[in-house]
Amino acid sequence: MNSPKVLIILFVLVFLSACQTNPFTGKKDLALISNSELFPMSFQQYDEVLSESKVIKNTKEANLVRSVGEKIARAAEQYLNAEGESGYLKDYKWEYHLIESDQINAWCMPGGKIAVYTGILPITQDEAGLAVVMGHEVAHALLNHGQRRMSQDQLTQLAGAAGSAAMGSSENAKLFNQAFGIGSQVGIALPFSRKFENQADELGLKLMAIAGYNPIAGVHLWERMSQASGGGNSSEFLSTHPSNQTRINKISSQVEDAKALARKFGVTSFK
Numbered sequence: 282m283n284s285p286k287v288l289i290i291l292f293v294l295v296f297l298s299a300c301q302t303n304p305f306t307g308k309k310d311l312a313l314i315s316n317s318e319l320f321p322m323s324f325q326q327y328d329e330v331l332s333e334s335k336v337i338k339n340t341k342e343a344n345l346v347r348s349v350g351e352k353i354a355r356a357a358e359q360y361l362n363a364e365g366e367s368g369y370l371k372d373y374k375w376e377y378h379l380i381e382s383d384q385i386n387a388w389c390m391p392g393g394k395i396a397v398y399t400g401i402l403p404i405t406q407d408e409a410g411l412a413v414v415m416g417h418e419v420a421h422a423l424l425n426h427g428q429r430r431m432s433q434d435q436l437t438q439l440a441g442a443a444g445s446a447a448m449g450s451s452e453n454a455k456l457f458n459q460a461f462g463i464g465s466q467v468g469i470a471l472p473f474s475r476k477f478e479n480q481a482d483e484l485g486l487k488l489m490a491i492a493g494y495n496p497i498a499g500v501h502l503w504e505r506m507s508q509a510s511g512g513g514n515s516s517e518f519l520s521t522h523p524s525n526q527t528r529i530n531k532i533s534s535q536v537e538d539a540k541a542l543a544r545k546f547g548v549t550s551f552k
């Protein structure tokens with residue numbers, strides 16, 4: 282067999298083995314890079330971001346980011362257990378940090394590494410508002426949106442980088458940052474498609490409701506986002522999360538379903 286044929290067969294094999302069923306969508310995700318390869322890179326990169334940032338500790342806000350994050354993570358576990366998918370999160374190593382920065386931003390790296398920037402706090406305002414944002418970002422991670430947003434080329438390169446001693450070189454780190462749009466400047470800036478945003482909104486509402494928060498806070502949060510995007514605010518988060526009436530109406534129509542779901546998990550009141 283000549284080598285192009287071998288390559289094609291290899292590619293097909295890798296492709297087939299890389300398709301994993303995502304329990305949240307029931308659809309096959311193309312993942313040329315497996316979570317066991319990706320997560321170590323993600324964890325290393327998260328530590329890198331933290332070491333280069335001013336991480337706020339032991340303040341009321343920092344504690345709130347941690348406690349809301351823990352509740353959202355617990356809700357994801359409950360949800361997946363109920364779906365018979367308890368193994369899905371086995372390699373997740375949840376972490377939640379508040380970073381001092383004017384940026385209106387928040388993100389969750391693959392494997393549950395979350396950052397909230399202080400610049401978004403005036404918009405989240407309270408605990409339920411924070412739960413909307415963190416639920417939304419965790420939903421992007423659970424739905425593998427970062428991997429799915431990456432181009433075939435990036436995935437192939439990143440798979441190669443994973444093979445060569447994780448994040449050993451600055452080249453690999455750069456690749457990871459480009460692929461996931463993570464860095465002090467970009468944050469969650471690479472635009473997700475409208476479809477991915479809707480999926481993250483819907484799953485985020487469910488998670489926050491299971492965590493005991495009133496999903497109506499989602500409507501109020503995105504209304505505040507909408508106001509913040511007026512007045513010439515150039516935040517990447519706002520530009521990639523256009524909060525228009527269509528989005529708010531859609532979220533509004535999902536509030537009761539999210540509550541009904543949460544009640545099945547024993548939630549009796551929503552704060």
Ligand SMILES: [Zn+2]
Pocket residue numbers: 417421473478481522
């Ligand atoms: Zn989003």
